[in-house]
Amino acid sequence: MALEFDHVTKTFALPTGQELTAVSDINFKVEKGEFVAVVGPSGCGKSTILSMTAGLYQPTSGIVRVSGEVVTKPNPHVGFMLQKDLLLPWRTIIKNVEFGLESRGVSKNERRDRAMAELERCHLKGFENHYPYQLSGGMRQRAALARTLAIDPDIILLDEPFSALDAQTKLLIQDSFAETIKEAGITTLLITHDLAESVIMSDRVLVLSERPGTVQREIEIGLPNREHPLARRQMKEIHDYANEIFTLLKLDRRAA
């Protein structure tokens, strides 16, 4: 089991003295190598799930396990990526990819070798000595993925990594991410607002309810070609899945 949420509830104390329950009684499991997407209405606690998996804070009740171990502190086996690439602007691309390895006692030469290998895998060979501002948005996200993969994580958490990209770049980067992730065989949790994205990229979609968020449905995506979202996008089944999620999220009623 790569990731397990066992009756997880998270409550935040607000400065006003009130309490806010972000997620309530969340239960799900992610198998090794699986790609699971999490969708839900705004403010349903998607990012809370991510932060608890990364170990940035603990659940109020319940247990989060990564590779069978209870998460109690920032977990070195978890890599995460946000909408912002979070590349350090004062470092070259290769130094950015090495960033995550610097706190783990990896020697300088090995850091460089591993970073180069990841850059190659993410199709950024030749850009290692560029600074982030010299790269396009899509390339910067690929560099962020290379940095995430360089620490050899058991699981990676993607928090809307494509939402800041323009529509066409987004399609290409989704495809390149899917291929790289499949090839690396890494367990992935993708948090997204984009229903089509959740269907074309994943093995399974978790649909969360409104706050306090809880898993209201798990949908198996029984389609081939997970490593090629562009190809999957052509399939007509995609629309059925997206419609199902659309109905679950009651988006039509919110629009009214």
Add this chain to the structure above:
Amino acid sequence: MSQATTQKLVALTILALVLLVWQFLPPALGVPKFIIPTVTDMIGELGRMYRREDLIANTLSTAWYTLLGFAIGSALGAAIGYLLGLSEFWERVLSPYILALQIAPKVAFAPLFIMWFGYNATPKLLVTVLIVFFPVLVNVLAAMKTVDRDMVNLARAYSMTRWQIFKKVEFPSTLPNLMAGLRIASTLAVIGVTVGELVGGNTGLGFLISYGGGQANAAMVFNAIVLLTVIGILLYSVLVCAEERLLHYLPKKEH
């Protein structure tokens, strides 16, 4: 002709015009030398100051204390800015006092320092340190508060220690603001030293100003002001060069 060349040409023409007007207008209007000396008077006086008033030694003394006061003041300001930036508690406890001290006119402390430390270099150094200290501190502190939380979280997720997070994320993030603070501080450093020397000194360009003023030697005062400006410009230019090198990774603004 390129635009840059035109700009330079116009700027130089303005300089030449100002110097010409300065040279010929006051005598034409019958303004005496001890009110507004002409450009040639000033150049002549510069020679006399070189021979009779230890101009080089006084200039170097002022430059040295400007640099020393700037270095000590900005090092202290940066250090305390970073310390307060790391501790929200102390920042909140101390911020009203910092604000009060920041508003208090630092040059007004000069007579006090002279009463305490006597007629030596300590008072002017202290005024300079004090005047340089705050802009650096305030800039660093503001920058520490606006470091991208997600970047800090990323470093935390990579299990970095508090010190590593500071060294690898927070410090470099605040570098642009630190440099801006230093630039402001460099212009103030000259003021600090000058006031210290004016109020109670027997060396430096500030002393030459008060000495020249006492003798109704306006040319001497003007010369000292020009040299003080040159010292300030030199310090400022060094900082701008350092900044361009350190912050080369920021995209250049296009005009």
